């Protein structure tokens with residue numbers, strides 16, 4: 312089973328993560344494919360890119376997160392398949408594998424550019440994303456062990472109208488699932504039942520690591536708040552709130568990329584569309 316590795320690593324009596332259905336939900340062939348990026352504050356901050364394929368989520372852990380700049384080659388470690396139910400998970404993993412805080416950072420649909428299984432085997436997977444933060448054409452290229460582990464790939468943005476010199480992880484750092492939520496709010500506000508009933512051990516390595524994670528979550532919270540109050544809502548918090556709001560009006564599986572694109576292209580400016588889309592996120596009320 313594709314999810315054996317995923318389940319072996321986790322104790323679902325201690326983690327709020329979904330175990331996944333015994334048989335993956337059947338979907339209509341040719342329907343839209345789901346993608347997400349989960350920002351995961353664990354022992355190290357990283358971003359988990361997940362692409363729905365054959366009833367599971369193909370997954371890569373990207374330490375620095377995706378970049379809209381085609382010159383950036385972001386290391387992406389291929390990890391175990393995740394259940395499709397994982398794709399909208401946001402919350403606290405109190406202990407065990409992946410202990411920390413998970414934020415749903417981007418969500419939408421993806422389209423393969425070519426034969427996925429062949430491309431995956433070859434280690435050259437080209438695809439298009441239609442999320443709130445990530446759009447357009449991308450590639451995952453396997454490094455084939457050159458200068459890295461056997462599971463190391465590179466995530467690269469192709470040059471297109473959605474590429475641009477924007478540090479998207481800084482520009483839009485917050486949740487697209489819970490409006491306004493940064494890590495601290497996910498930790499404090501959206502407390503899963505399990506987190507209440509099963510707080511992490513106060514001693515031992517897990518306890519120590521979790522203290523560090525909580526401290527870091529609170530540190531990361533401060534700049535976003537300061538920016539927002541200082542610039543009357545023009546900070547990253549506001550942008551993400553707008554992104555989360557726009558989601559409410561969108562249909563199942565993401566938003567209307569065509570609509571966004573059309574509006575962005577109407578604007579008379581030489582600026583890259585990625586920048587326009589980012590501004591749209593910032594100004595949409």
Ligand code: MN
Pocket residue numbers: 351357359372409
């Ligand atoms: Mn992770």
